Amino acid sequence: MILFNRNIGLQSRIHTALLFMLVLLSAGCAGRYFHDVSLPQASERYDLSSLPYTEYWSGIIFNGSKIGFSHFSIKPSRDLPGHYEIRSEAALHLRILMADKKVSMVSYDLVREDLSLKEFQYRYDMDGSRLEIYGSCDQEGVRVSKESNNNVSADIIEVASRVYPGSVVYLYPAVHGMEIGSRYSYDVFDSESQSIDTVRQKILAYQQSDLFEGSAFKMETQYFGQKMTSWIDASGKPLFEMALGGILLSGLESETEAKRYLLESSMNKDESLLDFCLIRTARPIEQPEKVTCLEVIISGIGDDFAMPCDAGQVCVRQGSDVHCTVRVNPPDEEVGRGAGHDRPVDEYLMSTYTVPCQDERIASKAAEITKDASTDLEKVESLLAWLKGNIRKEPVDVFTALDVLEGEKAECQGHAYLYTAFARSAGIPTRIVSGIVYAADFKGFLYHSWAESLIDGSWISIDPTTSQLPSDATHIKLIEGESMSSLVPMAGMIGKLGIEIVELK
Template structure:
């Protein structure tokens, strides 16, 4: 069983980022982000231990400095996080480095972001100019540029604490910030509320400590900071915790974060064992306590046959049925106005990349049938990409490395199929795992060949079996909404 750890890498990224700190093609370069920051004063220098369910798994070092960026008075907020992860009895490291620059009024100027997860690197840099954020991204060896419209209230993920402090800390205050999530290239709302203020000791001195609640996509975390801006602690419902420590204690060796523990944290238990799930053609499944605002999906492959809706949470019974595939005689490239969106490319699904296009041509050959071409790509990805719990950053990255978890398989399948002219979706949801004895977060695909057909290039299945419950379709930004459900 190779479920995805993507949702928890996102949780880890968001957790660390929040503490420390629609897109159009553009050609402008990010000039400011390339210039050197000249520091004149260090305002804060913080060390924290990172914990998962009480076990120390790494550290975070954060600094805040006053100086000049490209000659302009500014403040730099910088954080470096290093987390040790145990995958298949091998120690690996996740490293996140962020730099964000704000002017004297607290507005975003520019940022640099570097992510290295088990050797798979992504670099994002951006500059705010004329009401837009001009972004350059290098993911898996491919560079792209984007222009993203911004509001006055937009910050990067590493600037949330700075945004709170800039407005002042007053119990009862609540604000909604627009946060640009660097690796996802998307702006999302984060609500922040100051819950309480208590006296406490930090560094041997008594000070006011504020408790702040952060809410993102239904995930609520708690941040405790001093009125001067020092972090005391942050916790999240997923079991992550950051604690203020001295440098030596923060950098002390801990215990590698077990990827199995991460996966088990997302498991949804069931009342009975499912035998031979990969061969199952029909399943009735009841989900309980789903937030009432969550957009559950009812389509041709899964039907909601009953629901009990409450003010805060609802229960649903789904009937998932594997439909027979009929060859409608559709040929490639498939051309329908309603499927155009599912032929597009981005920095994760690089369908327009020459290497991806050439591989798609090699796999499909002279095949003209959309059904048979989709099957050929499915067989190739399933057989040739090694199934490992490795978090790649793009389809191109997966193709080059030849390995990845289910998200990597789904992204690569989507890129190859789209490059071959077949409309393809990336699906996120739950699938039953015999290994773990419950439902786990998983990613797979749907292709349009005259009808939308679900398929699983990781676990196998064309069509996918009936234990696949779809919760979301789209890229990583679309998957964010299910983070509050999984785990």
């Protein structure tokens, strides 16, 4: 996600965007590079003990520049007969606005012979912040624990059937046999969002291409509302992947070739990710921070996506487009309507892993900051002033509000995390929202996160990154939520949205 704040220009939040970009695989310009060939006489079906490989490496290219690699390995477990250890790692490195962004992931999955998940352990590193996720699967469900910056939480996700790790989405068809027209459906535990979703796959064709050696099955996968297209051989090895109309590519490489990105990405000055995420408008907004009413027509939003509506934002679908009006000061008849008012207010006072408002470090600091405030509005003003003076605005990714408090720096989502944790600790119902905001320097909208607090009976939009109270009307809300899974619906919009400015005041 590319995030913006007007005090220092553009900030970046690439973690979610890149992870979701890597799953937004589409056929793109497939017809230009691929052609059908005859199927082998007999359909092969592999079990894990007969796989013709134990590991493979892939390089990741974005808009012609290498930005990362991934590595996959599988071997029998020494401790548990009939089980297999799948280890994966991935690393991304790119530059945006002259800042280096580094994201890495290391995963371990212990699976049974049918590929179902038994135990797992994942580690994510983003710009120095680390998140560890670990757990196991049993008859009661998926037991998940998360740990970051001494913040630990545990949960159980109930499931109705066996669950598989995301690392086996290519192996599953190979184990069950592949033929054109074959379909597969199974539940997968997604480590990024810590949730379960049903994966649906279909074999579309058997093809050859100049982009990879040999022949491969073309497979379409539906996962978390997105469609992925890949070309895999009969043993489940992904030979080639294409995303975003050919902008994002992944293909098999040697270990040396895959890791060559470390040098190439450090020398790469291309900022195509910014160009891809930017939503340009024909009509510029010269002083967005002063806009109190904005009327727009948004295209590219899926038919099944409902734009959030409340007192400050009213959206109506018009065919395939959505007409939205955002007001800083809504009319009296709109106050009290919309998202959040039909949900318990206590929900927005809860302590969560991302927003641990009951943690002693958060609670004591919030109490110190607001000790002289007598009203909720004064508390919010004190919190915004403290954030402005104590948290540096830097393109640094974080996992929780504690990461921001300890590191004393963050981009916009980190500012929203910490503000929300402080506000909830101070007794102010607050929620995190994400969407788009206008960036005057780039003459378009960029993805952003901010907050909404319930003050004197009304939900007020607040931007902790820019200290805006209330936020200007170029803040167009797409989703509400602080968890990674809440961002899933927005992933499919990146690179697809268009905005026409109808009126602004």
